[in-house]
Amino acid sequence: xxxxxxxxxxxxxxxxxxxxxxxxxxxxxxxxxxxxxxxxxxxxxxxxxxxxxxxxxxxxxxxxxxxxxxxxxxxxxxxxxxxxxxxxxxxxxxxxxxxxxxxxxxxxxxxxxxxxxxxxxxxxxxxxxxxxxxxxxxxxxxxxxxxxxxxxxxxxxxxxxxxxxxxxxxxxxxxxxxxxxxxxxxxxxxxxxxxxxxxxxxxxxxxxxxxxxxxxxxxxxxxxxxxxxxxxxxxxxxxxxxxxxxxxxxxxxxxxxxxxxxxxxxxxxxxxxxxxxxxxxxxxx
Numbered sequence: 001x002x003x004x005x006x007x008x009x010x011x012x013x014x015x016x017x018x019x020x021x022x023x024x025x026x027x028x029x030x031x032x033x034x035x036x037x038x039x040x041x042x043x044x045x046x047x048x049x050x051x052x053x054x055x056x057x058x059x060x061x062x063x064x065x066x067x068x069x070x071x072x073x074x075x076x077x078x079x080x081x082x083x084x085x086x087x088x089x090x091x092x093x094x095x096x097x098x099x100x101x102x103x104x105x106x107x108x109x110x111x112x113x114x115x116x117x118x119x120x121x122x123x124x125x126x127x128x129x130x131x132x133x134x135x136x137x138x139x140x141x142x143x144x145x146x147x148x149x150x151x152x153x154x155x156x157x158x159x160x161x162x163x164x165x166x167x168x169x170x171x172x173x174x175x176x177x178x179x180x181x182x183x184x185x186x187x188x189x190x191x192x193x194x195x196x197x198x199x200x201x202x203x204x205x206x207x208x209x210x211x212x213x214x215x216x217x218x219x220x221x222x223x224x225x226x227x228x229x230x231x232x233x234x235x236x237x238x239x240x241x242x243x244x245x246x247x248x249x250x251x252x253x254x255x256x257x258x259x260x261x262x263x264x265x266x267x268x269x270x271x272x273x274x275x276x277x278x279x280x281x282x283x284x285x
Contacts, residue, residue, distance in 0.1 A: 036087065036112060037104035038062070038079035044107065047074045047149050049116040049142060050091035059085035062101050073149050079103040095119040111153075111181050113146040144228065147184075151230035151245040154179060154188050161285055166274045170195030171236075173263045173272045176243070180250060180284040184227070187246040191263070193236040195270075200235050202266035206246065211256045221260070224248055253278035 038044045051071030055064045061082035066075035071092060084102040091097070098120050154177065165174035170193065177188040187206070193199045210220045228247035236242050253259065259276040 033086070033098055033100045034118070035084075035100040035102055036077065037102050037107055037109070038077045039103060039105055039107060040078055040080050042078075042107060042110060044077040044109075045074050045111045045153060046077060046089075047111070047113045047146060047153075048089065048091055048097065049073075049114065049145070050093045050095060052089060053092050054088075054090040056088045057085055057101065058087075059083065061085070061103070062087065064089075074153065077101065090123060091119075094123045096121050096123060111150065113150065113182070115142055147228040147247050148230065150181065151186065151228075151247070154186055154245060155231070155243055159285060161280055164274065164276055164280065166272050168272050169270045171199055171263075171265075171270045171272065173261065173274050175261065175274065175276060175280075178280055178284040183250050185248050185250050185281070185284060187248070187261075188243065189246060189261070190241060190243045191233070191236050192241040193238055196238055198235055198237050199270065200266040200268065201233060202264040203262075204232075204246075204264070205262045206248065207260050207262065208251070208253065209258055209260055224251070224259075251281070253281045 036044065036046070051073055052066045052075055053071065055066050055075055057064050059082065061080040062085050063078045064075055064087055065078075066072060075089070077087070079101065081103050084100055087099045087101045089097045095116060096119060097114060157177075159177050159179075161175070161177050165172060167173070172190075172192040172194065174190045174192075175187055176190055177186075179186040179188070189204070191199070191201075206224045206226070208222045208224060210222075226246045226248050230245040230247070231242075232244050232246075233242045255278060258278055259281055261272075261274040261276060263272040263274070265271055
């Protein structure tokens, strides 16, 4: 009888134990840490899925800054020449992220969007009730969240790609910046209303035009649908200026193609067609 009780207990424990230790087992396995490169001339931005509570570097030649008074989702990394070190970041929810950091004079990447799945563990033990929640969170698409944070970051920067601007009857349409990150192009757009009455926006479309060669020259247009719009306005009041961001899947253009940004007024004729050279599209920031 005792033997059967012991065996039954072992079977129950063998079924429960993996679930109890699931979170710890996945984090305790040997993981090769990703490497983030930085230098002393540019800020490398790291966007996390939760606000940063603590960030520590293992060496003085690496500096990780973040808002310690008001929790924010991103921090900035800079480095001076020296040996490699590590960066440890703890989010508000206890998620822990660890990376190798190295100095590199020429940087190929300035922005890192870090998903929750990159966490090496949690400072608080996970219990059975929270396992299902973790699984659900891992399955959620965080791209919209990343777009929001990165677009806000771009709007706070004072960076311009060139003079891309056109005006009509006091309305000025301009593209301040074009930024490439991962698989997307970010268009930082500005509309300024210097007229004496409001501008009601009907649509703002981006298309690609191809010049057809031959005796009968023609244009072939292909609409590019944004995958995300950040702070897109419906109206620009008189004397006001609005800045927003269009996010599109990355694309490149040949010499005979160009991008066209078409601004259309609702119940009005103050329309603008802004031509964007292929050189700006192919050489974003």
